[in-house]
């Protein structure tokens with residue numbers, strides 16, 4: 047039996063050199079947060095700021111957060127008066143990826159026309175690394191044909207454009223032009239630097255709990271938060287899969303690239319899986335679907351004092367209902383157990399005709415529902431077992447995908 051290491055790299059930007067360009071838009075106030083998240087994810091961040099950008103955020107802030115000197119000038123001052131290195135070439139060459147956030151209308155125009163009149167624009171012209179541009183500006187500047195034409199030019203050259211969000215803008219206008227939140231910018235960077243080993247594969251994932259209504263006020267649910275499902279959704283999207291997630295009610299945010307189908311009850315989840323299974327190459331059932339639901343629903347609130355004895359009925363088993371659609375699809379199930387996880391997991395794998403089962407230990411604080419880590423075992427129908435101990439759910443998600451990948455190829 048194998049045991050997967052806790053130290054495996056999970057962030058696609060870990061140890062990657064990111065050259066982070068900051069230009070002179072009001073959203074430059076988000077640049078320190080972006081730098082911080084990039085660092086937390088393990089990236090080595092080199093910041094270049096335009097002169098205009100230094101009016102909005104200080105190089106010192108960026109320097110402290112990235113733990114590196116910040117580049118602002120093409121012709122750097124040093125005691126000899128002679129540049130020690132040609133910054134724009136060395137930065138262009140060392141970059142695994144360049145991200146410009148925010149990117150002003152002016153900077154986008156310069157990029158589109160190959161203008162190299164400062165350190166950042168010259169570095170962008172000199173690099174062969176992938177570039178992500180995050181436009182941010184007033185809605186009229188964004189919608190102006192000049193800006194739109196410039197963005198089309200950049201797209202046609204293979205530059206990744208992260209579309210701005212719509213909403214209230216700093217200038218007082220409403221509309222499209224807001225820099226997406228720092229996490230979203232970093233997610234885009236991660237996606238571009240990720241392995242694309244699931245490209246062209248459709249994955250259907252169920253996630254979260256289900257809620258079984260008793261009356262308009264009360265319902266039965268379980269302790270699933272959707273954290274494990276969300277980690278698998280993110281990992282699968284990053285690795286290039288086309289992901290659809292069918293989720294019960296959760297507070298969690300799923301990766302921005304996934305299609306989301308929201309359901310409430312086990313019955314709704316069953317219908318949604320049945321509707322979407324045909325297109326899927328892989329089904330991952332990470333949801334904690336209620337085994338039992340109230341046999342009837344009261345449209346009126348059941349008053350205090352009335353006899354409230356609940357009659358429960360067994361929910362239809364989702365996997366059994368779609369087993370005829372399986373064909374060459376890969377089915378992955380989850381089991382939550384408090385003891386004998388290997389034995390119960392294997393039994394469920396066989397009974398449900400699964401290819402893989404992730405049997406989790408529940409009932410302890412650092413594993414299972416609500417926790418950020420999991421302990422358990424992955425069992426495959428070919429008899430291989432891989433244990434995992436206190437493993438972060440994000441890492442476990444990649445390990446599960448690795449097991450699936452072995453069966454696809």
Ligand SMILES: Cc1cc2nc3c(=O)[nH]c(=O)nc-3n(C[C@H](O)[C@H](O)[C@H](O)COP(=O)(O)O)c2cc1C
Pocket residue numbers: 068069070071072073096097098099149150151152153182183184187
């Ligand atoms: C307060 C203020 C806010 C600005 N915000 C933006 C902005 O959000 N987006 C933008 O494209 N330009 C904005 N500008 C205009 C740019 O700063 C200006 O075009 C500048 O030349 C950009 O230089 P750079 O592209 O070299 O950084 C703003 C200017 C000021 C004074």
